[in-house]
Amino acid sequence: MAKYKAPLRDMRFVLNEVFEADKLWAAMPATQEVTPDLVDAILEEGAKVTENELFPLNRTGDEEGCQFSDGDVTTPAGFKDAYNLMAESGWMGLGGNPEMGGQGMPKMLTVLFEEMLYSANASFALYPALNSGAALCLDNHADEAMKEQLLPAMYEGRWLGTMCLTEPHSGTDLGLIRTKAEPNADGSYKVSGTKIFITGGEHDLCDNIIHLVLAKLPDAPAGSRGISLFMVPKFLINEDGSLGERNPAFCGSIEHKMGIKGSATCVMNFDGAQGWMIGEPNKGLACMFTMMNYERLSIGIQGLGLGEVAYQSAMDFAQERIQSRAPGGAKYPEKAADNILVHPDVRRMALNVRAFNEAGRAFASYVAMQLDTSKYHEDEATRKKAAALVALLTPVAKSYLTDRGLDCTITAQQIYGGQGYIREWGAEQYVRDARIAQIYEGTNGIQALDLMGRKVVSNNGEYLKLFAQDxxxxxxxxxxxxxxxxxxxxxxxxxxxxxxxxxxxxxxxxDNPAEVGAASQNYLDLFGLVTYAYLWARMVAVAAPKAEADTSGFYSAKVKVANYFFARILPEAAALAAQVNAGADTLMDLEEELFYGE
Known part of the structure; x- marks a missing residue:
């Protein structure tokens, strides 16, 4: 059956030994109060709440799913109680602005808690994840009055935020959206339109839902230059902070999905709903990207978290499952057969998953370190360099972590053999839950185009040179x-x-613009592989000197998994380079009409 224990030992290794986060935080006034004791307490308590409260709801939430009736959405049994516990314990504002009631914890710490959330219950994790992104957007772009009105309640968990971008005819190309915002005499706007695929658009977890909605003003320029951002609450908010009448922002239906069934994915209809502009007119996309970039790293961590729980569950199975004998003879002669981990191919699968999971954890922390540095460091040049690395690495984090996350869940499922295809063992749910992470928050193909086109080719590789120099x-x-x-x-x-x-x-x-798109996916995979090699080398530099004296086996295992990565996985870089260098011609040569049937 499924098993999950938060990998605190490895998390502490990455945070404290590989990246020495305490030294970074001590050097920045905004994070100097984040002490090792505080970090340990947060990690320990995070492990307890995710293991004991959220993980037991994972399979039952998948079986029950969300229920829709007359515009209302009910989350699976136990979700509301677990949510109330998390909100009361302060988890909803862990990384929030302390001036507005948040706890102000650095990103290097919050990514580790996010991983625990996604491992324990990916469906549940999406509610606080979207709220954190919405709060970040408001904190960066809303006026003071709006921030004071919304952020304390969102950090407390009394209200939750959403992100409303996609429309039935408009996905990646947001310039095509049709949702309109007409000015009211009191400075608010009347928002009308339909949005689809809205995570947490309607649910029963909290008192109010704060929708961040992309829409166009009547005189807006065409395309993406004419998009504005609006705050549209489910319930209007009175001057004293109490809730008023229902705003006409209703859920029309929820989607019936392959996975993440405990997460309400809604069609939202805004029928002249009252909203307030965030930021400047026609600058809404730039505001929303603050949230989207946060969410892209978060969704990358979804892939990582599911890979981790899939690995732990598969290893629990492999320890008990006996089949045949080891290649050199019986390893456990007292048993009718040896456990399956004696077989080289099972070990290959297990090591593939483990090598990607542990490198992925280090990668998420590395990106988080750049986010902390770009936000809090006092030196302007250091902040600018970190911001450039964030821009470069965000599409890699979203795409590579989720691609490898799906690979890891599938590989872990394979270790079970036939049992992996049976619902009761839990492995197939992790595959289904991981699949969406490659699609939403900008498909991985779009992330690859962003990396290759905007972050590399358009600036002649300047961002890449900074990373290469590191x-x-x-x-x-x-x-x-x-x-x-x-x-x-x-x-x-x-x-x-x-x-x-x-x-x-x-x-x-x-000479050929198609070269960017032709190279992009293989290039991102190559980039990710080289990045993981860098992080594995950094981990070995710490672990190798400690391995001989280590009685726990942690450091020696780290070195041995690194050996596997460099010997058996990194050689794939040569094939990826050959694919990129093959160019666009063979991709673009086949006439369009020949793709279709007769």
């Missing part, structure tokens, strides 16, 4: 460290491959 600095600073030399050689070679491939695409794209 890797090169690490290689040089460890030139005398004999324990990591074999890894550094392979890391350096893979980085050189990435830089050569990048130059080739930039050159070819000058």
């Amino acid at each position: 890797i090169q600095d690490f290689i040089e600073s460890n030139s005398d460290n004999a324990a990591v030399q074999p890894y550094l050689e392979k890391l350096g070679a893979s980085l050189e491959t990435l830089m050569q491939v990048t130059g080739n695409v930039i050159t070819r794209a000058k």
Whole structure:
């Protein structure tokens, strides 16, 4: 059956030993109060609430799903009680602005709690995740009055936020949206239109829902330049903060989905609902991207979290399942057969999942470190560099973490054999829940185009050079460290491959714009693989010197998994480079009409 224990030992290793987060936080006034004792307490309590309250609701929530009746949505049994417990315990405002009632914890810490949430119950996790993103958008772009009205209630969990972008005819191309916002005499707007795929658009968890809605003013310019952002509450809010009459923002239906069935995915109809503008007219997309970039990292962590719980559950199964004998003879002669982990191919599957999960955890923390630095560091140049790395790495975090997350859930399912296809064992739910992460918050194909086009080709690789310099600095600073030399050689070679491939695409794209799209997906996979090699090398640099004296086996296991990654996974970089270098011609050569049937 499914099993989950928050991987606190590995989380602390990444946070404290690999990235030395305490030193970074101590150097920034805004985070100096984040002490090791406080961090440990938050991680321990986070593990308790996710393991004991959310994980037991995961399968029952999947079986029951959300229910829709006459515009109302009911979440699965137990969700509301668990949500109330989380809200009362302060988890909803963990990373929120402390001036508005949030706890102000740095992103390097909150990503670890997010991973626990997604591992324990991915459907439930989406409600607080969307709320955190909405609160971040409001904190960055709303006026003071709106922030004071909304943020304390959202951090307390009394109200929850949503993100309303997509329409039936408009997904990626938001310039096509038809939702309108007409000015009212009192400075508010009348918002009308239909939005689809709205996570948490309607539910029974809290008192009010704060919709952030993209819409167009009557005189808006065409396309994405004419999009504004509006705050549209489910219930209107009185001057004293109490709730007033129902706003005409109603759920028309909920989607019947492959996975994340405990998350309400709604069709929302805004029928002249009263809303208030956030930010400036026609600048709504820029405001919303503050939230979307947060959500993209969060959805990447969804892939990571599901990969982790899938691995733990599969290893629990593998320990008990006996089949045949080890290649060299019986390892457990007292039993009728050996457990399946003695077989090389089962080990291959398990090591693939573990290598990607542990590198993914380090990657999420690395991106979070750049977010913390870009937000809190006092030195402007340091902030700007970190912001550039965030821009570069966000599409990789969303896409690579979710692609590998699905791979990991499928591979873990395979370890079960036939039992993995049976609902009662839980493995198939993780596959279904992971699949959506590649699709929403901008499909992974769009993320790859963003990386290749906007973040690399358009600036001639300037952001990439900053990241490459970080890797090169690490290689040089460890030139005398004999324990990591074999890894550094392979890391350096893979980085050189990435830089050569990048130059080739930039050159070819000058004559053929299709080269960007043709290269993008393979390029993102290559980028992710090199990034994971960098992070595995960083982990080995810490673990190898401690492995011999370690009686727990943690550090020696870290080195052995790294050995597997560099020997069996990183060589895929050569194939990915060859695919990128193949160019656009074979992709674009087949005539469009020949894709269709007779």
